[in-house]
Amino acid sequence: MVNLTIDGKEITVSKTATIYEAAKEAGIDIPVLCYAKKLLPYGACRVCLVEVEQMKGRLIPSCTTPVTEGMVVTTMSDEIQKVRKTVLEFLLVNHVIDCPVCDKGGECDLQDLTYEYEVVTNRFEGEKFDLPTDEVNPLIERNMNRCVLCGKCVRVCDEIVGYGSYSFINRGFETKIATAFDRGLNCEFCGQCVSMCPVGAILPRPFKFKARPWQIKEVDSVCSYCGNGCTITMGVKDNKVQTIRFNDKIGVNDGNLCIRGRFGYSYANSDDRLTTPLIKKDGELVEASWDEALEAVAEGFKKAAADKGVGIISGARLTNEELFLLKNVAKAIGTENLDHSGGECYKGVTEGLVETLGVKASTGTFPQVEDADVILSIRSDFYETHPVFGMVVNQAVKRNEAQLFIVADKKGKFGKLPNAETLLHKPALEVNVLNAMAQALIEDGSAVTDGVDGLDELKKSLADYAPEKVAAATGVPAEQIKAAAKALAGANKSAILLAYGLPYTAQSKEIAVAAANLAILSGNVDKEGSNLYLCGEKANSQGAIDLGVIPAGSGQGAQQMLDAAAAGSLSALYVVGEDMVTSYPDREKVEKALDGAGFVVAQDLFLSPTAQKADVVLPAASFAEKDGTFTNAERRIQRVHPGITSPGEAKTDYAIFELLANKLGAGLSYTGPAAVFAALANEVDAYKGVEFNAIGAQGVVWGGEELKAATKKVVPVKGAAAVDGKFVLLTGSALYHSGTVSTHAKGPVAVVPEAYVEFGSEDATVLQVADGDMIKIKANGAEVQLKAKVDKRLPQGVVFAPYHFAEAGLNKLYKGEAAIAVEVSK
Amino acid sequence: MSEAVEQVQEEEIDLGPCNAILDKYVDMPGALMPSLQAIQDHYGYIPEPTVHLTAERLNVYASQIYGVLTFYAQFHLEPRGKYIVRVCMGTACHVKGAGRIGDTIKDRLGVGHAETTEDLKFTAEYVACIGACGMAPVIMVNDDTYGSMTVQKMDEVLEKYQKMD
Numbered sequence: 001m002v003n004l005t006i007d008g009k010e011i012t013v014s015k016t017a018t019i020y021e022a023a024k025e026a027g028i029d030i031p032v033l034c035y036a037k038k039l040l041p042y043g044a045c046r047v048c049l050v051e052v053e054q055m056k057g058r059l060i061p062s063c064t065t066p067v068t069e070g071m072v073v074t075t076m077s078d079e080i081q082k083v084r085k086t087v088l089e090f091l092l093v094n095h096v097i098d099c100p101v102c103d104k105g106g107e108c109d110l111q112d113l114t115y116e117y118e119v120v121t122n123r124f125e126g127e128k129f130d131l132p133t134d135e136v137n138p139l140i141e142r143n144m145n146r147c148v149l150c151g152k153c154v155r156v157c158d159e160i161v162g163y164g165s166y167s168f169i170n171r172g173f174e175t176k177i178a179t180a181f182d183r184g185l186n187c188e189f190c191g192q193c194v195s196m197c198p199v200g201a202i203l204p205r206p207f208k209f210k211a212r213p214w215q216i217k218e219v220d221s222v223c224s225y226c227g228n229g230c231t232i233t234m235g236v237k238d239n240k241v242q243t244i245r246f247n248d249k250i251g252v253n254d255g256n257l258c259i260r261g262r263f264g265y266s267y268a269n270s271d272d273r274l275t276t277p278l279i280k281k282d283g284e285l286v287e288a289s290w291d292e293a294l295e296a297v298a299e300g301f302k303k304a305a306a307d308k309g310v311g312i313i314s315g316a317r318l319t320n321e322e323l324f325l326l327k328n329v330a331k332a333i334g335t336e337n338l339d340h341s342g343g344e345c346y347k348g349v350t351e352g353l354v355e356t357l358g359v360k361a362s363t364g365t366f367p368q369v370e371d372a373d374v375i376l377s378i379r380s381d382f383y384e385t386h387p388v389f390g391m392v393v394n395q396a397v398k399r400n401e402a403q404l405f406i407v408a409d410k411k412g413k414f415g416k417l418p419n420a421e422t423l424l425h426k427p428a429l430e431v432n433v434l435n436a437m438a439q440a441l442i443e444d445g446s447a448v449t450d451g452v453d454g455l456d457e458l459k460k461s462l463a464d465y466a467p468e469k470v471a472a473a474t475g476v477p478a479e480q481i482k483a484a485a486k487a488l489a490g491a492n493k494s495a496i497l498l499a500y501g502l503p504y505t506a507q508s509k510e511i512a513v514a515a516a517n518l519a520i521l522s523g524n525v526d527k528e529g530s531n532l533y534l535c536g537e538k539a540n541s542q543g544a545i546d547l548g549v550i551p552a553g554s555g556q557g558a559q560q561m562l563d564a565a566a567a568g569s570l571s572a573l574y575v576v577g578e579d580m581v582t583s584y585p586d587r588e589k590v591e592k593a594l595d596g597a598g599f600v601v602a603q604d605l606f607l608s609p610t611a612q613k614a615d616v617v618l619p620a621a622s623f624a625e626k627d628g629t630f631t632n633a634e635r636r637i638q639r640v641h642p643g644i645t646s647p648g649e650a651k652t653d654y655a656i657f658e659l660l661a662n663k664l665g666a667g668l669s670y671t672g673p674a675a676v677f678a679a680l681a682n683e684v685d686a687y688k689g690v691e692f693n694a695i696g697a698q699g700v701v702w703g704g705e706e707l708k709a710a711t712k713k714v715v716p717v718k719g720a721a722a723v724d725g726k727f728v729l730l731t732g733s734a735l736y737h738s739g740t741v742s743t744h745a746k747g748p749v750a751v752v753p754e755a756y757v758e759f760g761s762e763d764a765t766v767l768q769v770a771d772g773d774m775i776k777i778k779a780n781g782a783e784v785q786l787k788a789k790v791d792k793r794l795p796q797g798v799v800f801a802p803y804h805f806a807e808a809g810l811n812k813l814y815k816g817e818a819a820i821a822v823e824v825s826k
Numbered sequence: 827m828s829e830a831v832e833q834v835q836e837e838e839i840d841l842g843p844c845n846a847i848l849d850k851y852v853d854m855p856g857a858l859m860p861s862l863q864a865i866q867d868h869y870g871y872i873p874e875p876t877v878h879l880t881a882e883r884l885n886v887y888a889s890q891i892y893g894v895l896t897f898y899a900q901f902h903l904e905p906r907g908k909y910i911v912r913v914c915m916g917t918a919c920h921v922k923g924a925g926r927i928g929d930t931i932k933d934r935l936g937v938g939h940a941e942t943t944e945d946l947k948f949t950a951e952y953v954a955c956i957g958a959c960g961m962a963p964v965i966m967v968n969d970d971t972y973g974s975m976t977v978q979k980m981d982e983v984l985e986k987y988q989k990m991d
Contacts, residue, residue, distance in 0.1 A: 164887025169896040180881075180888035181874065416885060792882075 004071035019062035019073055020048055030075050031084065031116070033109055033198045034150035035063040038254050039159055040399075044151050046087050047113065050075045059083055085117045092119060093126040095199075096145045104200030106213040110148060111199075131176065136184025138750035139205055139263050140194055144176050147201040153177060153193035160256060161192050162394045162413060177201075188735060189751055190387065191262040195246035195255060206263065206746060207243040211235070218245055219643035220697070222630050224317050224623035225260040225738040227536035228253070228386045229632025229699075232261055234624060234643040241265045241624050241643060250697035252366055252636060258387035260738050263747025267622065268644065270744050272606055274619035275648025285607075285617060290649060290659070297616050298663035300599040301333045304572030311337040311561035311570050311597070314549055315577030316346075316538035317741070318653050319628030319640055321676040323540070323547045324683075325657035325668065326576065332666035336555030337570070340544040341502060341578045347557060348508025349500045349534060350545055356516035357525065357532070358710025360545055364495070364531025365634040365705050370396045371529060374491035376484070377406045378430060378498045378515055383413050384735040385499045386535050386633070390414070393497070403491075405484040407433050409730060409819070410800065411793040423484060425474040427728045427798055427819035431507060432719030433481065434514035436470035438462055438521050440485040447489070447521040453713040458517065461716030473722060475795075489522040493529035501537025502583050502739070503732045503803040506818035513717040525709045535633040538739060539623070543631035546686055546702070558584075565593035572599040576653065577620065579608035579740045582806040585816035588782075603656060606744055609806050619650035626652050628673045629695065635707065637690060638699035725821025727763075727799055729777065731810055734802035743804055755808030757786040757801045757824075760794035769826065777801075778823040782812040799824060837875065843868050844876045848883045857884055858894060862901060871902040907942045907949035909967050909987050916955030918962040927963050928952055930980045948987070 002015045006023050013022040018041055023030050033045035043064035050062045053072035059080065062073070074080070091110065099105040134142040154166040154177060165187040169178045179185055193202045216235040223230045231251025235243040244262050248255025277293030278285040288296075304310045310333050314326055323340075330338045340346070350360045357363075369375065369392050383390035390413070396402040397417045404420040406412065407430055415422040425433050439462040441447035449455055467478035488494055498515050500508060515532065524530040536542055551557050556564060562580075564570040566589055573594065580590045594600050594613040602614035611617045625646045631637050646652070651659075654673065661668045670676045677692035686702040694700075736742070736752040743749060757775050759767070769775065773788040777799075786801055786808060794800060799822070801810050814820050847864045851857040861884065865876050872895055881888040895901040913919075913928050931950050932938050939952040958964045961973025965983070972983055 158887070164889055167887065167889035167893030169893050171897050178889070178892070180877065180892040182892070418885070 002067045006073040039155045088119045089122045102200035109198035139189045141205045152196040156192045156196045189259045210242045211237045221641045222638045223261040224539045227541045227633035228388045236643045239644045264745040267745040268624040278617040280615045294663045307571040310335045310572040312574045314340040316541040316544045320543045321628040321673045322653040324680040332664040336553045339558040340549045345505040345508045349512040352509040352512025362533040363707040369495045372493045372495040374494045375404045376496045382499045385733045423476045426722045428720045429474045431510045431514045435465035436467045436481045437485040439465045440482045441521045448523040458714040494524045496532045499535045505816045510717045517714045540630040562593040565597040573597040574601045576603045579610045581609035587811040621646040621652040636699040636701045723819045727824045728819045729822040730800045731803045737804040755805035756789040758789045762796045764790040776825045779813040839873045912951045912953045912966040914956045914964045915952045918959035922962040924963040
């Protein structure tokens with residue numbers, strides 16, 4: 001710690017602090033333009049100049065100068081005032097003064113400082129820039145005439161996002177921020193640069209001319225897309241979410257968001273939203289009143305329950321409170337057939353972890369990953385499924401020099417980081433590689449074996465997974481497997497990351513077990529600060545597992561229910577918040593199930609292909625209309641707050657479940673989400689003691705920052721055989737989308753409007769395929785046509801297609817396999 | 827990456843030599859400047875595809891490379907002439923009539939400062955002092971220096987290089 005005096009105030013701060021940070025801690029404001037808490041000090045704008053007694057004769061930039069013992073700092077004097085004003089005058093020489101039409105007006109740092117320092121006239125004159133505005137992409141507008149060259153956009157894109165869209169180009173007066181070759185922006189559109197820009201140079205296009213900052217009501221909530229659980233602050237006006245506001249003060253994400261979080265909110269405002277209940281009459285879905293619809297649903301379920309039974313399949317974007325009410329509805333119906341999306345994927349993963357470690361969730365929290373010195377990421381898609389968690393890994397690697405190993409079937413952005421190595425394996429062979437890593441640890445004697453159960457059987461089974469042997473089968477060099485295993489075992493703090501979700505249903509349990517084995521053998525489980533991270537695809541995937549929205553007793557799981565319904569041995573299906581026809585593997589089976597079940601109820605925001613097959617459709621509400629809690633992938637229970645009211649007669653799932661339960665004769669009389677949470681906390685051990693209204697801005701992590709593994713049991717697990725075929729198709733999540741709901745959000749759709757099939761550049765050259773060509777893909781007796789996209793991340797013989805799009809019908813091809821052999825032709 | 831972008835037609839060049847250059851530098855710390863210089867030495871300028879290849883192989887953002895290329899005057903993003911005619915416009919040369927030398931080049935070849943003839947034979951460049959004031963007005967053609975230039979001598983020099991390949 002260092003002692004210093006700022007403006008007569010004696011303060012003690014950490015020795016790594018800068019003068020600016022020390023002043024801030026002491027509650028003293030120093031103006032800045034180029035400083036941002038999460039970026040490295042830069043010192044570009046010179047607005048933060050202060051006087052330091054020990055450094056007389058010049059003014060000192062407070063944001064880049066570290067504190068020293070006994071330093072005496074003055075943050076305001078006539079001299080400082082004069083110099084800051086001069087700096088502003090310089091900035092205003094070429095800054096266009098178009099504040100009346102600039103969306104930043106009212107919350108612009110330059111505008112505020114100009115006002116504060118009363119820069120009424122300017123002693124300097126010069127040319128204003130007249131640069132064209134970059135309006136090539138639909139999401140981010142760049143007007144470089146307003147730029148003050150603080151470099152925040154350049155730095156955030158490099159330091160945090162790791163994409164590197166921007167650079168300073170040219171020199172001297174001509175200096176400006178540009179992309180390579182000064183073209184229109186073409187990137188991941190996460191909008192980090194938008195959130196960092198202190199002026200109106202980089203703005204969100206969908207928000208243009210929508211509202212003045214002071215007209216906006218800010219509502220803090222949690223993003224509804226992936227399991228990362230980023231805080232998003234909705235900017236609400238006219239009962240519409242107009243934008244997502246920058247907020248780095250609360251939550252897990254430091255103000256960082258991905259394209260879905262920042263631009264994907266608009267599905268809540270979509271004109272396609274369902275606004276009234278629908279009932280099928282003479283084969284047509286027609287509008288109905290809530291009373292009629294609920295009556296029909298209650299009647300239908302009662303009849304079905306008395307017949308062959310009802311099955312309930314839920315999505316994982318419902319709040320914890322809603323999931324709890326759904327369990328009550330299931331009880332009221334009298335069915336134990338209750339499951340949530342993913343069918344096998346989450347089930348396998350949790351079963352695997354329970355068998356080995358005795359837990360069903362990540363053992364650590366995200367910030368601990370930043371301190372890890374070795375990180376093992378299983379599946380490169382991790383960055384694409386949980387982009388903001390990807391940014392955490394980014395910082396661990398770039399700032400703290402963590403070593404990163406990626407076990408993946410395609411190259412990704414992670415692989416480009418310094419100190420990153422991709423263990424690029426043939427499709428579907430993750431488990432083989434993980435097994436080989438475990439075997440490498442056992443072979444060289446570095447495996448942790450104290451207190452580990454099941455070692456002998458594991459050793460026996462791993463004999464088949466010698467690194468050399470696995471290398472031949474998977475294509476990952478044995479040396480690389482050994483090196484990765486050695487590094488993981490040698491780490492002081494390690495992190496093992498595993499993502500799961502609907503497109504990854506195959507081998508879920510095997511992968512979880514193999515990852516857990518490795519966690520045990522490498523000492524990850526024992527070491528403080530070392531953790532295994534299990535990241536669900538949807539906002540409340542963890543909540544659904546915690547609450548036990550899974551079959552109980554003799555209840556059937558999602559896949560069993562679909563099989564039963566298809567065979568005519570289940571009378572009704574209740575599908576809540578999931579478009580199974582699009583997102584579940586094996587579309588044919590799902591469709592057969594929906595046809596086979598005599599009575600189908602769909603509860604959704606949109607008339608999805610699944611809802612179209614329903615007998616009754618209930619219009620539900622988006623996250624923006626809900627009050628409740630989500631539990632993210634680090635077990636953090638966070639509050640969701642409503643910003644708008646639902647369109648038309650749409651109701652929250654909460655309200656619908658309550659009404660339905662009452663219709664079914666099981667009077668639920670909760671006074672609101674707080675009461676429901678209290679009730680569920682009573683039933684779910686992990687949530688015991690958590691008080692709904694006491695959940696603060698940082699949420700509550702159940703089980704504490706580090707969840708101790710209950711058991712340490714290694715379990716033998718079989719790898720897979722390589723998929724034979726000239727081309728192998730992988731499916732998965734694309735960075736720009738999440739589940740199916742993002743296909744109703746303007747932002748993500750503007751960037752990726754439709755499905756595609758991605759080729760590696762080598763295959764593309766051989767097949768003479770170019771971007772936009774229509775490609776026929778045949779497998780499992782079905783054929784789909786997709787537009788081609790050529791990139792550099794796929795190895796030869798592997799093609800990839802994202803699973804989000806209903807029209808594409810990708811799940812006609814795959815039936816839950818990790819990868820399938822396909823025929824590809826133009 | 828996305829659909830929402832302008833399509834840029836990439837020029838087609840042989841990237842073999844660029845790869846060979848990068849092979850040499852790839853493991854060296856601070857490889858960017860020497861790589862770019864070597865690429866320019868080979869191709870005469872920095873073609874766009876070499877920037878993308880360099881970005882990929884050296885793991886540097888293309889935007890950063892573009893920043894470097896536009897910062898230093900030594901790099902050129904457009905094809906340049908085989909012979910670079912540098913006309914000194916320093917004080918001594920200016921006083922001794924460097925302007926007329928520049929005008930002569932413009933008149934005979936049709937190219938002014940930083941312009942290249944269509945046949946890619948000559949590029950004219952007006953530069954500040956090249957440190958040979960005793961020879962003012964002075965020009966350089968690639969690495970050869972010609973002093974005490976006159977309009978007539980300029981014609982002779984141009985004619986000499988015109989005849990060369």
